[in-house]
Amino acid sequence: MADARHPEARFAAQRLAFRSEPYPTLATRRDRLNRLAEMTHRHREEIAQAIRQDFGYRAEAETRLAEVATLHQAAAHARRHLKRWMRPRRVSVPWRLQPARARVHRQPLGVVGIIAPGNYPWNLALLPAVDALAAGNRVMIKPSEHTPTTGQLMATLAERYFAADELSVINGDAATARAFAALPFDHLLFTGSAATGRQVARSAAANLTPVTLELGGKTPVVVCADADLDKAAERIAFGKWLNAGQTCIAPDYVLVDQPQLGALVAALERAVKRFHPDGPAGDDYSAILGDSQHQRLTAMLEEARDHGCRIVSLGETVELRESVKLPPTLVIEPTAGLTLMREEIFGPWLPIIGVDDLDTALAFITERPHPLALYAFTDDVGVRQRLLTETHSGGVVFNDTLWHNAVPALPFGGVGESGMGAYHGEAGFRRFSHERSVFDQARRNPVGLLNPPYRHWLLRMLGL
Numbered sequence: 001m002a003d004a005r006h007p008e009a010r011f012a013a014q015r016l017a018f019r020s021e022p023y024p025t026l027a028t029r030r031d032r033l034n035r036l037a038e039m040t041h042r043h044r045e046e047i048a049q050a051i052r053q054d055f056g057y058r059a060e061a062e063t064r065l066a067e068v069a070t071l072h073q074a075a076a077h078a079r080r081h082l083k084r085w086m087r088p089r090r091v092s093v094p095w096r097l098q099p100a101r102a103r104v105h106r107q108p109l110g111v112v113g114i115i116a117p118g119n120y121p122w123n124l125a126l127l128p129a130v131d132a133l134a135a136g137n138r139v140m141i142k143p144s145e146h147t148p149t150t151g152q153l154m155a156t157l158a159e160r161y162f163a164a165d166e167l168s169v170i171n172g173d174a175a176t177a178r179a180f181a182a183l184p185f186d187h188l189l190f191t192g193s194a195a196t197g198r199q200v201a202r203s204a205a206a207n208l209t210p211v212t213l214e215l216g217g218k219t220p221v222v223v224c225a226d227a228d229l230d231k232a233a234e235r236i237a238f239g240k241w242l243n244a245g246q247t248c249i250a251p252d253y254v255l256v257d258q259p260q261l262g263a264l265v266a267a268l269e270r271a272v273k274r275f276h277p278d279g280p281a282g283d284d285y286s287a288i289l290g291d292s293q294h295q296r297l298t299a300m301l302e303e304a305r306d307h308g309c310r311i312v313s314l315g316e317t318v319e320l321r322e323s324v325k326l327p328p329t330l331v332i333e334p335t336a337g338l339t340l341m342r343e344e345i346f347g348p349w350l351p352i353i354g355v356d357d358l359d360t361a362l363a364f365i366t367e368r369p370h371p372l373a374l375y376a377f378t379d380d381v382g383v384r385q386r387l388l389t390e391t392h393s394g395g396v397v398f399n400d401t402l403w404h405n406a407v408p409a410l411p412f413g414g415v416g417e418s419g420m421g422a423y424h425g426e427a428g429f430r431r432f433s434h435e436r437s438v439f440d441q442a443r444r445n446p447v448g449l450l451n452p453p454y455r456h457w458l459l460r461m462l463g464l
Contacts, residue, residue, distance in 0.1 A: 007140070007176070010168045011183045014111045014138040017165035023108065024136045026086060030079050032133045032166065036126065037075040039161045044068045046153060047122055054121065054147040056323020057287040062243055067122040070406060074127055077408035077425055078134040085134070085429045088438070096462055099442040106433040108136030110186035115177060115200060117192045118144035118289050119246040119346075125154065128189045128212075129167060131428025137187075139167045142180040146290050178203065185209050187432055191248070192216075193344075194417060212421030212431060215414055216248035216344050217371040221401070222361050222387065223256040223264060224378035231399070232377040233267035236350075237275055239375070239401025241328050244286045245348040246293075249373040249394075251401055252345055255361045258354035265312060265330060265352060272314045272328050279315035280325035287323040288347065294324050297347040300340045301329065304349075309334050358383060365391050369417030375401045394418050 021028075040047065048063040089104045112132040116125035121144055129139045141158075143151035148171065155169035162168075170180060181188065181203040190200040191214040204211045223232050240251045256264050276282050288294045305311055315327030331351045334341050340349055355361045365374070374393035378384060384398060394414040395404045404410055405424075413422025423431045441447075449458060 007142075007170050007180050007183055010140060010164060010170060011111060011185075013165045014140060014168065017163075018108070018110050018138050026083055029082060029086075029134055029136055032162070033075045033079050033082075033130065035161045036130065036133065036167075037072055039157050040068055040071050040122070040126070043153075043157055047150070050150040050153045051121060051147070053149045054118070055287045055289050056320045057325065058243075059284045059286050061284060062286055063122075066120055066243065070123055071126055071130065073406070074130045074408050074424065078130055078429070081426065082134055082429075085426055097445075097447065100445060101440040101442075103438045103440075105436045105438050106135070106430070107436050109432055109434055110137060112137045112139050112432055113180065113183060113185040113188040114139065114141045115181065115188070115190040115192070116141060116143050117248075118146035119243065119248070121147040121150040122154070124191045125169075128191075128423055128428065131423050131425075132187075132432045133167070135429050135432035137432055138165060140180070140183075140185075141167070141169045142177055143169065143171060145171075145173050145177065182206065187212070189421075189423070190214070197419070212413070212423060213419040214248065214412075215372070215417065215419040216346070217369060217414065217418040218252040218341075218344055219249055219371045219373045219375065219393075220365050221251045221254040222358075222365075222374075222376040222378070223254060223260070224358065224376065224380065224383055225257045225260070226380055226383075227377035229260060229263050229267045230270070233264060233271040234274075235377075235400045236375075237268060237271040237328070240350050241272070241275070241285070241348055242402065244288060244326065245350075246286075246289060246346055247402070248344075248346075249402060249405060250346075251350065251375060252371070253341065253351040253353060255353050255355050255364060258356060261332075261352060261354040265332065268330060268350075268352075269312070269314055276315065276328075280318045280327050281316075285325060287320055287325045289323070291323075293347065294326070297326060297345075297349065300338075300343075300345070300347075301331070301349055304331050304334050304338050304340055307335060307338060309338075358386065362386065362390050370394075370415045372414045372418040373397065373401075373404070392416065394422075 048060050051063050052058045091102045093100050093102050114128045125141050125143050132139045151171045155171055158167055158169045181200045184207040188204050188209050189212040190197055194215045197213045197215045201211055236251055276285050310332040312330040313327050318325035326348050328348050331349055334351045370392040372394040375397050376387050377399055392415055397404050408425040411422035411427035412424040
């Protein structure tokens with residue numbers, strides 16, 4: 001069927017298939033998860049090669065860690081807990097309605113659409129698919145047009161491991177993505193920029209399609225007075241320069257007690273040198289995806305330099321045949337009006353800002369849009385409590401970065417400007433399910449006493 005590759009035809013086929021199997025069995029769902037995990041594991045070398053080609057260069061270890069291992073872990077977690085997730089959940093019934101019973105029945109939604117970005121092209125396309133398939137849905141994926149080699153590999157492997165009406169991959173340009181977003185999905189998940197997320201939400205609204213938006217934002221790091229600066233620098237360096245900063249939950253700027261700013265800068269220099277002794281030219285440092293991102297990042301840094309910011313470059317730029325490796329770079333004390341302090345950086349630049357105290361740091365964070373993550377280095381219980389209660393973010397990590405995303409049982413999602421809705425694990429299963437209320441009336445029950453004509457003495461006795 002040549003037209004089956006068109007989004008509308010593929011959607012119609014999936015909708016029809018779902019109607020013929022509206023509640024897949026536990027065995028069917030586990031089989032789909034097994035096939036997804038096998039597809040990733042068996043072809044991990046091809047996946048790494050495709051991503052490397054799209055990026056110009058992607059460190060293979062980063063692909064294994066962030067693309068392959070995470071998907072395996074998520075699929076294994078879903079398989080292990082799926083039986084419990086599918087079980088109807090009993091709920092209590094008010095005494096006035098007893099002996100009736102009530103429960104919540106989790107039902108698949110139908111056809112779920114996923115629009116994926118290019119920074120983690122395998123992970124962010126298929127990780128939501130794990131949750132959607134576990135919940136019993138059919139899935140359509142639109143990979144990023146910025147990673148065409150990976151998208152084509154995904155489509156080829158999906159056709160080999162799945163029927164088109166189970167899981168389908170639709171490649172194409174921005175026009176294809178717009179047509180994809182306009183389909184009447186039963187749920188649509190988008191990962192990417194806030195600007196594109198707004199367009200996706202508008203398209204989905206025409207069909208009253210519920211959406212989950214994972215949008216990123218400017219993730220802060222707070223380095224408190226009691227922090228071990230060497231440990232903090234090591235964990236910040238890992239989180240920031242994984243994938244050359246092209247991670248939606250990468251540290252975006254650092255707030256540190258003013259007297260410790262110089263020491264933190266020195267600790268970051270040491271950490272980067274340990275991680276990348278050969279600089280960006282080394283095998284473990286990735287390239288920037290696409291020329292437009294390269295130009296955007298270059299302009300951002302030049303603006304900061306023109307405004308008198310101190311720039312500390314921790315390596316040299318490496319020109320590749322079709323891409324570029326930009327070095328880890330610290331921007332010291334940038335002003336609030338600069339582009340790199342107004343927009344998500346999504347690259348290897350890291351602003352470092354000195355603050356007078358915790359109150360100043362909290363004010364700096366809370367007067368800005370809610371980020372997707374917040375990182376803080378402190379062992380002070382009181383400080384941790386203030387950060388948890390006085391700020392908003394999608395997730396919080398103390399004394400590390402990124403790793404909350406690797407815990408399948410933790411919901412992952414944003415709040416406010418950083419997105420809406422969460423998935424991963426049971427949160428993802430529930431996101432792609434309809435929690436259906438079920439009320440079982442007993443054969444013999446007293447509710448008939450509440451029929452008209454109303455017995456007012458009875459209503460008073462019942463406290464109504």
